[in-house]
Amino acid sequence: MSIRRRDFLKVTAATGAAASFGFPHIWIKNADLARAAGGEIKVGVLYSLTGTTAIIETSLNQACLMAIEEINASGGINGMKLTPVVEDPASDPATFAQKARKLVLGDKCVSVFGSYTSASRKAVLPVFEKYNNLYWYPTLYEGRECSLDVIYTGAVPNQQQQDFVPWLLKNFGKKFYLIGSNYIYPKEENNVCKILLKRLGGEVVGEEYVPLGHSEFSSVIQKFKDTQPNVIFSTVVGDSVVALHRQYKAAGLDPAKMPMASLTTSEEEIAAMGGEFAVGHFTSAPYFMSYDSPENHKFVEAFQKKYGKDKVTNFVSEPAYFQVYLFKQAVEKLGGKNLTPPEIRKAAWGQEFKAPQGLVKIDPENSHTYLWPKIGEAQSNGQFKIIEQVKQWVEPKPYWAYEGQVCTPTGMKMTKS
Ligand code: ACM
Numbered sequence: 303m304s305i306r307r308r309d310f311l312k313v314t315a316a317t318g319a320a321a322s323f324g325f326p327h328i329w330i331k332n333a334d335l336a337r338a339a340g341g342e343i344k345v346g347v348l349y350s351l352t353g354t355t356a357i358i359e360t361s362l363n364q365a366c367l368m369a370i371e372e373i374n375a376s377g378g379i380n381g382m383k384l385t386p387v388v389e390d391p392a393s394d395p396a397t398f399a400q401k402a403r404k405l406v407l408g409d410k411c412v413s414v415f416g417s418y419t420s421a422s423r424k425a426v427l428p429v430f431e432k433y434n435n436l437y438w439y440p441t442l443y444e445g446r447e448c449s450l451d452v453i454y455t456g457a458v459p460n461q462q463q464q465d466f467v468p469w470l471l472k473n474f475g476k477k478f479y480l481i482g483s484n485y486i487y488p489k490e491e492n493n494v495c496k497i498l499l500k501r502l503g504g505e506v507v508g509e510e511y512v513p514l515g516h517s518e519f520s521s522v523i524q525k526f527k528d529t530q531p532n533v534i535f536s537t538v539v540g541d542s543v544v545a546l547h548r549q550y551k552a553a554g555l556d557p558a559k560m561p562m563a564s565l566t567t568s569e570e571e572i573a574a575m576g577g578e579f580a581v582g583h584f585t586s587a588p589y590f591m592s593y594d595s596p597e598n599h600k601f602v603e604a605f606q607k608k609y610g611k612d613k614v615t616n617f618v619s620e621p622a623y624f625q626v627y628l629f630k631q632a633v634e635k636l637g638g639k640n641l642t643p644p645e646i647r648k649a650a651w652g653q654e655f656k657a658p659q660g661l662v663k664i665d666p667e668n669s670h671t672y673l674w675p676k677i678g679e680a681q682s683n684g685q686f687k688i689i690e691q692v693k694q695w696v697e698p699k700p701y702w703a704y705e706g707q708v709c710t711p712t713g714m715k716m717t718k719s
Contacts, residue, residue, distance in 0.1 A: 341382035343633065343641065345370070346389065346405030348416030348426070349622075353393025354515035355540040358570050358618060359418045362440060363388070364609055365619035366415045369626035372604070379630050380638040387411055393514075393540070395425035402426040406435045412643055413438055413629055418618065419514075419539065420444060420487040427452070436643035438629060440621035442565060442587065444490030445700035446707070451643070453650055454670040455621040455628070455662070457588050459494040460702035461675050462565050466586035467498045469677060469690060470563050475532025476504040481522060481546075484511035488537035491565060494703045495535055507531050512538065517545040523553045526560065536564040543571040547579040557582030568616035572684045580680035587617035588673035589659040590686040598658035614684065615658075621671075624657035628664060631655065660695060670698030 347370075349363040350356050370384045378384065387409045389401040398417060405411045406429055413436040417423050420443050430437045430451040437452045445458040470478075478499060482488025488511060496506060507529040510522060516538075526534060538546050543566065550562065562583040569591050572580040591602060591614055601623060605615050632650035633641065651666035660674040672695040678686025701707045706717050 341378070342385045343379060343382050344385045344387055344409055344411045345629070346402070346409065346411040346414030346416065347386045348389050348391055348398065348401055348405065348414050349418070350393040350422075351390040354542075355393045355418050357541055357544075357574050358539075358568070358616070359393070361570050361614075361616055361619040362418060362622040364613075365605065365615070365623040366626055368605060368608055369623045371608075373626065373630050379633045382638070384626075391417075391422065393419075393422075395419075395421050398422040399425045399429060402429040402437075406430070406433050412436070412641055413646060415440070415622065415626065415629075417441065419485065420490075421485045421514075423452075424486065434644055436647050438625045440625050441618050444487050444494070445702065446490060446704065448668045448670070448700050450647070450669070452669060453625065453628070453647065453664060454698070454700075455625040455664075456618065456671075457673055457675070458670060458698050458700045458702070459491060460699045461588060461673050461696050462586045463491075463494055463498060464696070464702075465675060465690065465692070466563065466565075466584075466677055467495060467504070468502060470533045470535075470584070471499075471502055471504055474561060476502075477507045477529075477531045478504055478533045478535050479508040479526060479529060479531035480506060480510070480535050480537075481508075482511050482537035483514050483516070483539045483542060485514065487539070491537050492535070497703045512542065514540060514542070516542045519546050519549045520553075522546075523549055523555070526550075526555065527553070531560060534560060534562045536562045537566055538564075539566050541574075543567050544575040544579075547571075547575050547583070551579050567680070568618065569614035569684060569686070570616045570619070572680060573612075573614050577680070577682045577684035580684070581682040583680050585617075585678050585680070585686060586675065587678065588675050589615075589617040589620040589657075590676060590678045590688055591615045592678075592685045592688060593659060593676070595658060595660065597656050601658040620658050624655055624662060627655050627657075628653050628662075662695070665698055668698060668700055670700055672697055 347366050350359040370386050374383050391398040391401045405414050415438045418441050440455050442457040480492045564585045567585050602615050606613050631653045632646050635649040650664050654663040663672040675692050676688050677690040678688050
């Protein structure tokens with residue numbers, strides 16, 4: 303189900319009113335500051351460089367900074383340079399919230415690009431909603447949220463699972479074991495998977511959640527052996543992905559018979575574990591580094607030139623990169639006037655950009671992004687062979703699996719009991 307325009311307009315009106323009575327002075331000051339500082343536009347860069355999701359989030363920080371550098375090198379935005387204010391929230395949701403507050407209130411950034419886990423996005427959300435600032439979130443996530451103060455450029459479940467789950471059932475069988483890290487994203491994503499499996503005649507033979515940063519999978523792997531699933535559906539995140547794959551192989555399991563099908567394993571984790579541990583497993587995502595497009599070749603070449611020829615790009619670093627260009631286009635549309643987060647948000651709606659994965663667009667109804675889902679099979683060289691891809695971009699439907707729910711400024715609401 304997509305969000306109905308009428309409900310979204312109601313939300314907009316409510317938030318607009320709150321802004322008028324609440325904090326308009328902050329944004330007038332911001333616009334003045336941008337001009338007074340000689341045309342500088344301050345943006346926050348909030349990705350973890352330390353802690354349990356540092357492997358993946360470092361790549362987001364790098365892709366974001368590369369886009370900022372490219373934009374500045376080509377003259378900035380309406381003659382103004384982007385000044386990134388970089389913070390390391392150390393993979394810790396409480397630190398995310400504290401740093402977000404600093405970027406919004408202390409540095410007076412007009413937007414912040416940030417975060418990988420949904421736990422950290424949930425932690426910063428109250429800051430962006432309270433101060434009516436704008437958070438650009440590049441990561442695939444579970445949906446069931448459409449805050450007016452977030453632009454979502456990563457995939458939601460209908461853009462990762464809709465084709466993937468039926469494909470897995472058809473090619474490997476109906477018995478799924480669901481393994482995830484223990485927080486909101488894997489649990490919600492697995493709820494969607496269970497709804498799909500029920501519709502398609504699939505079966506869940508096990509469901510388990512391990513703590514973030516978990517690195518000891520022997521008891522989990524024993525359960526794989528005991529229950530003999532056809533598919534291990536993985537939403538394990540961060541450094542744990544490396545441990546899971548290594549221990550799976552060490553236990554003698556065979557991807558040809560019991561593949562891991564992941565929404566979260568990218569070239570980045572594979573580079574950390576070694577391609578031999580990932581070969582034969584599958585990932586569904588809108589972007590793979592091996593995708594053949596002129597925009598992607600340019601992106602990969604620039605990334606490796608800047609950060610090293612062995613560096614990889616991945617399905618989260620790509621949106622972390624292109625969303626800065628969407629921000630640029632939104633600010634350009636404002637023509638140097640009204641440089642406030644609410645105005646930037648309005649100008650961002652409907653923006654299109656030729657990204658490495660294909661042409662993307664911010665949906666003006668729900669602030670999520672039209673994307674190009676693909677299925678990749680990991681190869682021993684650490685790359686994915688793309689074996690399925692959509693012919694048309696796929697509309698984002700953050701409430702796809704949940705009939706009767708709509709978004710509001712405070713989260714989802716039931717429209718029927
Ligand atoms: C995630 O937590 N959205 C990967």
